[in-house]
Amino acid sequence: MQENDTISAISTPLGEGGIGIVRLSGPDAFAVADRIFDCPKNSDPGFPEPRRLYYGHIRDNDGEIIDEVLVSYMPAPHTYTREDIVEINCHSGILTLRAILRIVLNSGARLAEPGEFTKRAFLKGRIDLSQAEAVMNIIRARSEEAVKIAARTLQGDLAGKVGRVREELIDLRAPLEAWFDYPEEFSGDIPGSDRIKLKLHELQKVLQDLVQGVERSRAYQEGVSVAIIGRPNVGKSSLLNALLRQQRAIVHEIPGTTRDMLEGNMNLGGYPISLVDTAGIQGTEDPVEQQGIERSRAAAERARLLVVVLDGSSPWTQEDAEIAGLRNPDQGLVVVINKVDLEQKIPAATVKKIFTDAEIVKTAALTGAGIDLLEEAVTRQLDLVLGTTGESPLLVSIRHEEIIRGAMLNIENAIYAVDTQPLELVSLELQIAWNLLGEITGETVTEPLLDKIFSEFCLGK
Numbered sequence: 001m002q003e004n005d006t007i008s009a010i011s012t013p014l015g016e017g018g019i020g021i022v023r024l025s026g027p028d029a030f031a032v033a034d035r036i037f038d039c040p041k042n043s044d045p046g047f048p049e050p051r052r053l054y055y056g057h058i059r060d061n062d063g064e065i066i067d068e069v070l071v072s073y074m075p076a077p078h079t080y081t082r083e084d085i086v087e088i089n090c091h092s093g094i095l096t097l098r099a100i101l102r103i104v105l106n107s108g109a110r111l112a113e114p115g116e117f118t119k120r121a122f123l124k125g126r127i128d129l130s131q132a133e134a135v136m137n138i139i140r141a142r143s144e145e146a147v148k149i150a151a152r153t154l155q156g157d158l159a160g161k162v163g164r165v166r167e168e169l170i171d172l173r174a175p176l177e178a179w180f181d182y183p184e185e186f187s188g189d190i191p192g193s194d195r196i197k198l199k200l201h202e203l204q205k206v207l208q209d210l211v212q213g214v215e216r217s218r219a220y221q222e223g224v225s226v227a228i229i230g231r232p233n234v235g236k237s238s239l240l241n242a243l244l245r246q247q248r249a250i251v252h253e254i255p256g257t258t259r260d261m262l263e264g265n266m267n268l269g270g271y272p273i274s275l276v277d278t279a280g281i282q283g284t285e286d287p288v289e290q291q292g293i294e295r296s297r298a299a300a301e302r303a304r305l306l307v308v309v310l311d312g313s314s315p316w317t318q319e320d321a322e323i324a325g326l327r328n329p330d331q332g333l334v335v336v337i338n339k340v341d342l343e344q345k346i347p348a349a350t351v352k353k354i355f356t357d358a359e360i361v362k363t364a365a366l367t368g369a370g371i372d373l374l375e376e377a378v379t380r381q382l383d384l385v386l387g388t389t390g391e392s393p394l395l396v397s398i399r400h401e402e403i404i405r406g407a408m409l410n411i412e413n414a415i416y417a418v419d420t421q422p423l424e425l426v427s428l429e430l431q432i433a434w435n436l437l438g439e440i441t442g443e444t445v446t447e448p449l450l451d452k453i454f455s456e457f458c459l460g461k
Ligand SMILES: Nc1nc2c(ncn2[C@@H]2O[C@H](COP(=O)(O)OP(=O)(O)O)[C@@H](O)[C@H]2O)c(=O)[nH]1
Pocket: 230, 231, 232, 233, 234, 235, 236, 237, 238, 239, 250, 251, 252, 253, 254, 255, 256, 257, 258, 280, 338, 339, 340, 341, 342, 363, 364, 365, 366, 367
């Protein structure tokens, strides 16, 4: 990729709106804008005084007015990319935006690749790789909590923590390496094995705190799947509708009404939740229903939490028992005794005995009674299975998690090697850990990995 040319892209979503922005970055950003932007001569100060908005028109190559716009010019280096940037604020219609982009591209800029503005910010050293990735996490965040985590990372919190661990690793290695290389001249202090181990345990703890709660912060970012299961007619679809506060699923007294799984999105306790209603699980000869049940079982298996629904107005059955058996021990569990408005045939005490570690909630989906309690129970169970975090969770991406777990393994090896191996091996493990951690901030990252990371960005960012 050439880094010295001028790139451009539409930086706002392609759709109808008040304002759309075409952005340019690179050494010719101003020259390109100057060719196509017609600014009234009486503007004072005249275009291009930096960081001012100029009113005027964009003309196409035949001189015809395409749109009425506001244009700003921001010279390097105090910009997002550390290059000259021009932003053209136009009317946000798909055709207007595309027309202006085409004129810009005809006038000396090239189309930016996805994430290329941010990649330039990274390559020019304005932000590190963890901050660049946080930009995308902010854009893609699905909950307020996820926005906060990404904002902290964008401020450099993750890079700071990882950077300090790397510095400590260097401090530990420096006297060792000097001693290996120049044993005669070395006059410093070789840390004793106890001191090395103590320090390494401290670093291990810092990294451990980072990976702690990663599942929870990832849940804030990517969402969690919650599946409602139970035999036919217990009120699963009614509960889904009550939770979503919309008539999403068809509810009917005829058993087997829901023949396929169905999904709806909601937010509970800060988690974006994908709520899955499933086909009632029962033995059936109907091939369509069988397929629906298979898909439902698979959805239940993938879910982080199961809501097992029982019909309180009918006795406990063998089918209920089989459904209860679908849950694997890692999954959170909330048991709902539904239809409490009718005469009850399952004593709550019996349910408690069967589901010893579950939250048990009584509801009447028909009237909405107990739905708030169900929401609270689901939130509590999710908090429980996703694990508590430290003060401020930072880790979201699988890439970061793998790197940190890898570095922890090297440090673990180093701790073991202190007592059993030559110190050269200890130092080597620490060097590997240092290198690995550098991939988080991008200091030791390879070109193909960079390309891969930025290719996942959206256009115009
Ligand atoms: N009385 C009463 N009926 C309910 C309640 N919840 C659901 N039903 C009824 O039970 C039947 C089956 O409900 P549905 O939600 O389709 O059950 P599903 O097969 O488990 O999805 C429908 O006739 C519902 O109106 C409830 O809390 N009380």
